[in-house]
Amino acid sequence: MxxxxxxxxxxxxxxxxxxPFAGLILADFGADVVRVDRMQRFTTDELSRxxxxxxxxxxxKEGVATLLRLCxxxxxxxxxxxxxxxxxxxLGPSILHARNPRLVVARMTGFGQAGTYSQMAGHDIxxxxxxxxxxxxxxxxxxxxxxxxxxxxxxxxSLFCVVGILMALQQRQRTGKGDVVDAAIVxxxxxxxxxxxxxxxxxxxxPERGTNMLDGGxxxxxxYETKDGxxxxxxxxxxxxxxxxxxxxxxTADDVGDQIDQSAxxxxxxxxxxxxxxxxQAEWSGVFDGTDACVTAVVxxxxxxxxxxxxxxxxVVEAAAADGGDASLEAAPAPRFLGLGQDTRKGTGPSTPFRxxxxxxxxxxxxxxxxLKENGFTATEIAQLARANAVNGPGEGKSRL
Amino acid sequence: xxxxxxxxGLRVIEMAGLAPAPFAGMVLADFGAEVVRVDRPGIKNIDLLSRxxxxxxxxxxxxGGADTLKALCRxxxxxxxxxxxxxxxxxxLGPAVxxxxxxxxxxxxxxxxxxxGKYARLAGHDIxxxxxxxxxxxxxxxxxxxxxxxxxxxxxxxxSLTCLLGIQMxxxxxxxxxxxxxxxxxMVxxxxxxxxxxxxxxxxGLWDxxKRGENLLDGGxxxxxxYETADGRFMSVGAIEPHxxxxxxxxxxxxxxAVPSQNDLSDWPRMRTEFERAFRERxxxxxxxxxxxxxxxxxxxxxLTETDKHPRPFLVRGPEGDLQPRPAPHxxxxxxxxxxxxxxxxxxxxxxxxxxxxxxxxxxxxALIERGVVVDGSVHxxxxxxxxxxxxxxxxxxx
Numbered sequence: 065m066x067x068x069x070x071x072x073x074x075x076x077x078x079x080x081x082x083x084p085f086a087g088l089i090l091a092d093f094g095a096d097v098v099r100v101d102r103m104q105r106f107t108t109d110e111l112s113r114x115x116x117x118x119x120x121x122x123x124x125k126e127g128v129a130t131l132l133r134l135c136x137x138x139x140x141x142x143x144x145x146x147x148x149x150x151x152x153x154x155l156g157p158s159i160l161h162a163r164n165p166r167l168v169v170a171r172m173t174g175f176g177q178a179g180t181y182s183q184m185a186g187h188d189i190x191x192x193x194x195x196x197x198x199x200x201x202x203x204x205x206x207x208x209x210x211x212x213x214x215x216x217x218x219x220x221x222s223l224f225c226v227v228g229i230l231m232a233l234q235q236r237q238r239t240g241k242g243d244v245v246d247a248a249i250v251x252x253x254x255x256x257x258x259x260x261x262x263x264x265x266x267x268x269x270x271p272e273r274g275t276n277m278l279d280g281g282x283x284x285x286x287x288y289e290t291k292d293g294x295x296x297x298x299x300x301x302x303x304x305x306x307x308x309x310x311x312x313x314x315x316t317a318d319d320v321g322d323q324i325d326q327s328a329x330x331x332x333x334x335x336x337x338x339x340x341x342x343x344x345q346a347e348w349s350g351v352f353d354g355t356d357a358c359v360t361a362v363v364x365x366x367x368x369x370x371x372x373x374x375x376x377x378x379x380v381v382e383a384a385a386a387d388g389g390d391a392s393l394e395a396a397p398a399p400r401f402l403g404l405g406q407d408t409r410k411g412t413g414p415s416t417p418f419r420x421x422x423x424x425x426x427x428x429x430x431x432x433x434x435x436l437k438e439n440g441f442t443a444t445e446i447a448q449l450a451r452a453n454a455v456n457g458p459g460e461g462k463s464r465l
Numbered sequence: 466x467x468x469x470x471x472x473x474g475l476r477v478i479e480m481a482g483l484a485p486a487p488f489a490g491m492v493l494a495d496f497g498a499e500v501v502r503v504d505r506p507g508i509k510n511i512d513l514l515s516r517x518x519x520x521x522x523x524x525x526x527x528x529g530g531a532d533t534l535k536a537l538c539r540x541x542x543x544x545x546x547x548x549x550x551x552x553x554x555x556x557x558l559g560p561a562v563x564x565x566x567x568x569x570x571x572x573x574x575x576x577x578x579x580x581x582g583k584y585a586r587l588a589g590h591d592i593x594x595x596x597x598x599x600x601x602x603x604x605x606x607x608x609x610x611x612x613x614x615x616x617x618x619x620x621x622x623x624x625s626l627t628c629l630l631g632i633q634m635x636x637x638x639x640x641x642x643x644x645x646x647x648x649x650x651x652m653v654x655x656x657x658x659x660x661x662x663x664x665x666x667x668x669x670g671l672w673d674x675x676k677r678g679e680n681l682l683d684g685g686x687x688x689x690x691x692y693e694t695a696d697g698r699f700m701s702v703g704a705i706e707p708h709x710x711x712x713x714x715x716x717x718x719x720x721x722x723a724v725p726s727q728n729d730l731s732d733w734p735r736m737r738t739e740f741e742r743a744f745r746e747r748x749x750x751x752x753x754x755x756x757x758x759x760x761x762x763x764x765x766x767x768x769l770t771e772t773d774k775h776p777r778p779f780l781v782r783g784p785e786g787d788l789q790p791r792p793a794p795h796x797x798x799x800x801x802x803x804x805x806x807x808x809x810x811x812x813x814x815x816x817x818x819x820x821x822x823x824x825x826x827x828x829x830x831x832a833l834i835e836r837g838v839v840v841d842g843s844v845h846x847x848x849x850x851x852x853x854x855x856x857x858x859x860x861x862x863x864x
Binding site: 066068069071072081085088089093110111176180181184185186187188189190192193194195196197198199200201202203206207208209210211212213214215217218219220223224225226227228230231232233234235237238239241242243244245246247248250251252254255256257258259260261262263264265266271276278279280285286287288289295296297298299301302305353354355356357358359360361362363364365366367368371372373374376377379380390392393394395396397398399400401402403404405406407408409410 | 475484491492554561564565568574578588589590592597598599600602603605610612613620622626627630633637638640642644648649651654658661662663664666667668680684701763764765766767770780788789791796797798
């Protein structure tokens with residue numbers, strides 16, 4: 065199958081975490097993603113396989129003019145700056161859309177283009193705090209705990225940014241016009257938590273963190289340490305799964321009381337903890353794999369591509385470095401496309417093999433000349449721009465780190 | 466307001482399920498798609514995420530039921546199904562059949578473990594998918610067991626959002642090829658992909674994946690954590706960069722000379738103790754006032770239902786008076802609902818949808834009702850249009 069986004073031209077203005085991951089998703093699915101870097105040797109972006117890199121100095125008139133010219137043929141521009149910075153560079157949407165009315169301008173920020181905090185610096189933890197989502201997360205009686213920077217930066221940020229870009233492209237098919245996508249992590253986070261919001265309002269979710277069924281409150285929805293210091297995850301919500309959980313643990317319903325009797329939970333938790341500590345993780349997998357108890361091993365991230373099921377799915381692959389350096393672990397793009405008419409076969413075999421060609425990461429400025437030429441710049445023009453320090457010159461491909 | 470809706474004209478059949486599929490359907494509906502949710506007759510749908518959808522109550526296992534669904538899918542753009550792998554095939558409703566009749570159909574399959582693989586037929590929930598993906602091992606406090614962030618990362622981020630990505634990409638590809646796709650959107654794959662950054666950070670030595678809760682971004686660093694205030698609320702601190710760290714100290718009124726160096730890991734416990742002590746001296750409101758004027762990356766931890774009072778109007782009130790989040794992201798040329806639609810009653814639109822989408826006649830619909838294949842939920846014992854809380858609503862309150 066041809067990659068779904070092949071032919072799509074994306075310019076990604078270099079930034080941290082959320083915007084590079086958005087660019088990576090587009091690149092992984094076939095878009096031509098050009099990362100526009102500053103005039104410097106290094107990049108902080110490691111999420112760059114398959115991208116090309118150009119150095120353009122947006123502090124110069126010539127650099128801005130160059131970028132505008134690149135935008136003429138682009139489909140998408142991703143920018144991660146504080147709101148208003150693009151405008152102050154002479155690259156605001158009004159100017160961009162005057163040049164290319166079909167351009168989708170995706171503005172990837174934490175707090176959004178407008179609002180009390182829109183000019184404030186922040187990080188994932190702050191955006192989650194402002195969205196109301198952070199208050200939900202963590203153990204009962206403990207301070208709120210953000211799940212790394214996965215939920216804010218990458219879920220509420222990058223994923224919603226890409227969803228927005230794709231919807232704007234669909235819209236463009238009907239209207240012929242581009243759009244401005246205000247991809248704000250705070251907005252995405254609150255929206256992502258729609259289910260919890262509804263559950264809070266209807267009273268099935270209590271506002272006290274860590275006391276609910278799905279946030280660590282229930283002993284049958286939690287992790288337990290095994291004899292060898294690893295963990296098993298338990299997600300036995302429904303009564304039939306809970307029954308299988310008890311069976312696997314060698315317990316009867318009488319031993320633990322009613323599943324949904326919250327007063328029985330502390331003792332239930334202690335019993336579960338004690339029993340889980342009596343066997344290793346591998347032994348517990350032997351007990352529960354293939355049963356509908358919703359009990360599975362907690363796998364370490366680098367091992368995910370080697371663990372049962374994870375290996376079948378090829379979650380993580382090891383890729384040799386182009387420059388002979390250390391091999392890196394690369395997570396395979398999701399979702400997987402299976403092909404028209406592809407039924408799921410009986411039984412649990414391994415995944416239908418899918419193609420994941422791990423492409424190399426660009427050096428900073430490696431593709432400046434090539435990209436400019438593609439966009440109609442002559443060799444003379446490129447040399448002039450290099451002299452004016454608006455772009456890096458030919459032969460000045462810089463190191464990655 | 467004549468603004469377009471990004472997904473206007475898109476026809477989606479959503480097979481009723483829990484959490485992830487309804488949220489994916491809701492996002493599509495919010496951005497203008499026509500989403501028909503197919504409910505099982507007689508089963509109360511606990512879907513809280515159904516604003517703007519229409520509901521058809523159809524028993525696909527009853528004789529004639531599968532054929533009715535096939536008829537609905539012939540004109541649909543997307544079918545979204547959350548069932549265990551192989552379930553649709555058993556009913557003669559798998560991709561081979563539905564896409565033979567409609568080769569442009571996007572067949573989106575949203576599960577936890579995926580269509581194939583050792584655990585593909587197993588029951589599971591968010592916490593299990595998190596565990597198998599390798600992501601759960603990263604999250605939680607130092608020295609304590611892993612803690613998933615409710616069901617937000619698995620069900621909704623890796624599940625619903627990845628599914629939406631797949632649907633959207635397939636639609637774009639279809640506009641060139643004319644052909645649909647089968648999308649295997651599942652939480653295990655999605656979570657592993659979502660954690661791409663962690664692999665790269667780990668590769669350059671900035672995230673030790675074997676040391677949960679001890680890293681820069683997972684609660685290990687005292688300047689990237691939450692702190693309790695005098696009134697039992699919390700402030701979030703994300704002061705990574707040196708100038709933000711300096712402003713943090715300024716805001717806390719701490720002498721930089723007395724505080725350990727920011728990047729001296731061995732001194733982080735002492736730094737944490739200092740911060741804990743300092744934050745406990747004032748209320749959340751007072752700290753907010755201090756830090757709103759300082760670029761320190763310090764903001765209050767707001768309750769989810771408090772966000773309507775906050776800087777951005779994240780929340781609006783629906784027709785039933787309840788708080789609902791606004792869709793994200795915001796597209797400037799496109800509108801989404803001006804006010805959220807109310808949630809449908811199960812089977813409320815059975816007749817209308819069968820007639821519209823599949824050209825059934827009234828007589829044919831009546832016959833299906835009589836045989837118990839479908840239910841017309843718009844006719845209730847207690848009368849019209851009660852919402853899922855049993856309150857009467859204006860029957861024309863869709864916008």
